[in-house]
Amino acid sequence: TRMRPLMRGGAQERGRRAGTENVPGIAGFGAAALEARSNLEARTAHFLQLRSRLEDGLDEIENVKIIAREAPRAPHISSFIVKGVRAESLALNLDLKGFAVGTGSACASGALEPSHVLGAMGYSASEAKSALRVSFGVQNTEAEVDEFLAALREMTNRNGTLSGRSTSHFTL
Template sequence: MTESHIIYMDNAATTPVRQEVVDAMIPYMRENFGNPSSLYDIAKINREAVALARSRVARALNAEDKEIYFTSCGTESDNWAIKGTAFANRDKGKHIITSAIEHHAVLYTCQWLEKQGFEVTYLPVDEFGMVNPKDVEAAIRPDTVLITIMFANNEIGTIQPIAEIGKIAREHNVLFHTDAVQAAGHVPIDVKAMNIDMLSISGHKFNGPKGTGVLYIGKRVKLDSLMHGGDQERKRRAGTENVAGIVGIGLALELSVKEMDATTKRLDALRKRLVDGLLTIPKSRLNGHPTKRLPNNVNVIFEYIEGESILLMLNRRGICASTGSACNSASLEPSHVLTACGIPHEVVHGSLRLTLGEMNTQEDVDIVIDAVKDIVQKLRNMSPLTPDELRKY
């Protein structure tokens, strides 16, 4: 199989780095290799490059430059925001509020904190994976130190009412963090207007390099450091800066925000075509909110078959997809996101996630629709669970 035959529809897992971003990064791997913390001229060049990237990220989020901190990934940013807030504010309380459908970078961090004596409230979601802001407010206690609710879900694409939750958190003087790894570069984000205190992003989700992340930390936030060592990132996050990666994530986010309207319009049309085609398959359903969702996300369940089998057969045809989060792809457990939406375990296993990106075309969508239709029918014909009316002999 050659690259030209591949149809890549797993952009929620990762994206290819844009050529403009690669071109911008290369000088900082070769001639401009200096450590930004040093005093000589080539170090100054790199300090200025980091400062430019910081400004680019800040503008994209409507933040101030000094509120932007570079990390290694979204997982580090989530861990820093949650653990750092928890330990820095223990004198106020040990209660945290999150949702049942968070990425495992958040859920596992909260579970670890429970072992350290913290209490965590895991809010339920409705059938579309939506958190009710009233539930958030009802869960707040005098000892609540943090609310962490993801901006958009990585499996089903549902976009949460972040501005409403942020307003509630601010009114109750509780810090609010959002994991925006899937949202950044794809939907508008304004940390000031939305009353967001901390926000995590990851570069490889919007055509930037892997191994790059950002944590926005608002000025009112009291936060312990997660990484200790040198004085980098204004003494809050130690470790020599990944200058090339920082340059890459800054430019990639700037370009994604600049092109967002046009990209959203194109992806919305492709998504609608893909959803309409897949839902002609009997006993199928769309997961996530029908309208309040990421423009590139399609998550569909086909009853009586296993999603992993669909993936293997799609792969043989050069089509890349997933059943959910790439970070948990080896697990045989049913999706915690879909089960939280009230979908029975035996049905959850038939899920397929297709996430569109810059490389996808209408022709790709039509090829995928035909391939999925054929594969679902073949798998149903082999399954002893399939009702006779869904078989073809």
């Protein structure tokens, strides 16, 4: 396979790399990696606390099913199904309230077809089309989780359908 340079410039490495390595960038990346590693346990605990609060609240909403609750999973992500509701519509309504959530699985984000990942996990096409994915950042708070849950409750009625006339993504 013939390799082509990503950037043009000097003759380093037979013309495959332009210029000198970005030493400040490399050092900065190393410092950022050390910082991330030093706070990993605290961040993980924070994410787990937020996820637990979210999922406890989701348990109180009729027709909501948490995906892979008992499976090992990333601490900052929760996926769930709102039965009978198209995830895109709910995501748009949540976006209008200031919450950004993903639909389906991360592996199938933006796809028109139901998530093949959720299908492989045993979920139906209908359930896969009703799946939302929430992720947390270090800056998120329990109060924001509560606001999200209130918005979700407001948007769904007892039958799990969208309330109101608005039709319509959660990085808290």
